[in-house]
Amino acid sequence: MSTRYRDITVNGLWKNNPGLVQLLGLCPLLGTSNSAVNALGLGLATVLVLTCSNAAVSLIRGAVTPAVRLPAFVMIIAALTTCIELLMQAFTYELYQILGIFIPLITTNCVILGRAEAFAAKNNVARAAYDGLVMGVGFALVLLAIGLVRELFGTGAVFANMQLLFGPLAANWQITLMEDYQGFLLAILPPGAFIVLGLLIALKNRIDEQLAERAKAREPVAAPAPSRRVRVTGVIE
Template sequence: MTDYTRIARDGLWDNNVVFGQLLALCPLLAVTGTATNGLGMGLATTAVLIASGLAVSLLRHVITPDIRIPAFVLIIACLVTAVDMGLNAFAHELHRQLGLFIPLIVTNCAILGRAEAFASRQHPIAAGWDGLMMGLGFTAALVLLGALREILGAGTIFAGASVLLGPSFGFLETTVIPGYQGFLLMILPPGGFLVLGGLLALKALLDRRSTQSAAGRGSADPARVFTAVGVLQPEPDMGEMGESE
């Protein structure tokens, strides 16, 4: 039986595209100068993840193993083209702002990876759910990084949402620090690296504490901790280290 809770936890936290797998860093650092851009890119990627997961799952018995990768890429490319045209038609300002990074969703390793590792082996409902959770996790990472960079760089959050996403999103526009002169470094890509590093360290700390807490309750192996990218690795045995010395 499919464990939908496990799939959700993987997509949102444990195996998060950004904080767990360190994938899609190019659009992550390029478009997250504002939270609005991050939200737009995240939603576009989520749509592709869901649609590609469903399509690959439905065709998994038709596509032969020898041509599966080219077939998956073709499916993803068609879906990205549809999303690109849809954004250009219905959210033109956002499409202009994101520019080339919308077509480059095709090269997002996370999408092809989920198609190969999960959707091609699962029924459509599970594949669609996995795409949704992975997409929401990716969107959350983009919005969080964009919000922190925007607050530190300009003192605002979701600036221009009414223009890029439509008038109905105007309520998101907020000035967090009135009269703030700005910190340009945070809006530039180097600032993205700094904020991303801090968030990765925070996730590693939370994972370590969670693992240690579970170990204290006897429900986990205390000799295993999460690394910065969310992969479990054993801690060295201090007794063995002492003997080797």
């Protein structure tokens, strides 16, 4: 992998993560992350739309004028979102009903439109598609992390109802970590999403600080320049 693709990967997953750094797409991020299956369902849909829209925008970047560029991007994203919506209606109808309005709202997700304008419109198809994939995966991972934490503290189990996304084979994927758990209502309510997201952002910032301190400690210390003594001789009259 070239340095350029490595930079795209690091930016999408860590340094410029949409959910933890850019703080884009917070409406679906907080609204659907009360369980792992909901978070993963919306995360995968966002990954598909973001990857395909970046590739499509890169393909037409030289054929549209600046006056119609933004409407063209929105039309591409809307068309792809409609395709994902129809696929979910056909294969994951119950999950589609649970996610509700958040699926069509992918069209107005700032992450997707922002990457189309900032990256896809300025790079070739391969890099644009890869950027969309990595940014989407970074966003989906944050969604999944919030969903797992909220589901665990809210119900005492994780990966419940995964059959809604992966079919009957996933019916037994639920992992119960706390037996006879009464539940913590705040975790699955909207304020719980804000609290968990804030903790994740704080954790990332702390990790970045520690990495910066370690990098600074590994830097070689420059030896001090040898001092020079200058003898001044002269006659004072």
